[in-house]
Amino acid sequence: MADLTSIIKAYDVRGVVPDQWDESVARAIGTAFAEYVHAETGATSVVTAHDMRDSSVPLSRAFAEGVLSRGVDVVEAGLGSTDMLYFAAGSLEMPGAMFTASHNPAQYNGIKLCRAGAAPIGQDSGLVQIREWSEQLLEEAAVFDRDPGRPGTVSTRDVAVEYAAYLRGLVDLSGIRPLKVVVDAGNGMGGHTVPVVLSGLPLEIVPMYFELDGSFPNHEANPLDPANLVDLQAGVRQHGADIGLAFDGDADRCFIxxxxxxxxxPSAITGLVAVRELAKGTGTTIIHNLITSRAVPEIVREHGGTPVRTRVGHSFIKEEMARTDAVFGGEHSAHYYFRDFWRADTGMLAAMHVLAALGEQSRPLSELAAAYERYAASGEVNSTVGDQAGRVAAVRETYGERDGVAIDDLDGLTVSLPDGSWFNLRASNTEPLLRLNVEAPDAARMATLRDEVLEMVRA
Structure with missing residues (x-):
């Protein structure tokens, strides 16, 4: 039997297909999900969508069989980005399931689950229960035949046009100056959504890798890795473009x-979008996770907002947004969350805000963004480490003995130093990695601190 604790993580389901999970596991998870949302809220329908990976359709259909076996209907939205699934779950008021492994390599797949209204499901909000019920179903070799007393039904609904219209209603790009935009979809779902959302606007789109291909023949659809931005950077320079957009595999993140x-x-983008959202006058709270630049809370306060610091991860941020009625939230991983989008993350809407900010004035993007860049950051540096807890403890001991050092444990280990430098060291939820983020007043200090911590981590 599959080890579900290895694939059901803090925020979602993720693992190698078929080694770690397959259609039988998907069927069990679908059954458990249907039982959970029906018991919790009385839900009678679930909406699903999937990315372009070869395994996504078989897995989503097996999941649907499990849902149907509990008398819950399935609405198939078909090919889509993760934020398109959130749109469907929000606008249709149905729990949802998105089949994608996001930026992971081709052999992976996963499921992102949400309640009706795109409300999150994570380890502290239902995912543990769903895992336990799934394990029980697999152990019992449960039968997934439909109950003739209340058989679930399947229908299809293409929400792409509605999704595009909704986003365009939130950010009006029709009056901006003409912009040349190079878009690298990485053979992921951005190639499906960008033409629908951004067509017919004052934008000359130069497409790169729009062909949907889950084998990722050009580069991994993970813009967080600088190696995967090289083609887009060259394309922007080659075409004399105003801006470049890079989407990850499921197009819920966008890098600029x-x-x-x-x-x-992404911290500068968080600051820029936060200022635009605050200017609407509909709320003052902005969420930022703890590895976002310290410039973000400074900028939020300067524009009359209230910054709220939270741990990394979409389920935590969405819950905090609901608790505080925040208008916007940003993560340094380029996830951007909007109250106007059911508090869900959407890279497309963030990109549209940047396009609007750029097109509403005459300066180039580098000058526009400079106002939101105040410190030198390392970006996320990953180290493969066997004894994660031991390495973190060693770093804690070293810095804890120094004068003027502040330590907190909101998410991993965050160490703040007297000169304004800080770093966060946290274990990956999905891989045997320690993730290091460092920020300092200047590049030299950042590099020194980064290397000092890495030496201890990799000892």
């Missing part, structure tokens, strides 16, 4: 490249 071909920090 300026007109020079240089990456714009």
């Amino acid at each position: 490249i300026d007109e020079r071909g240089e990456p714009v920090s």
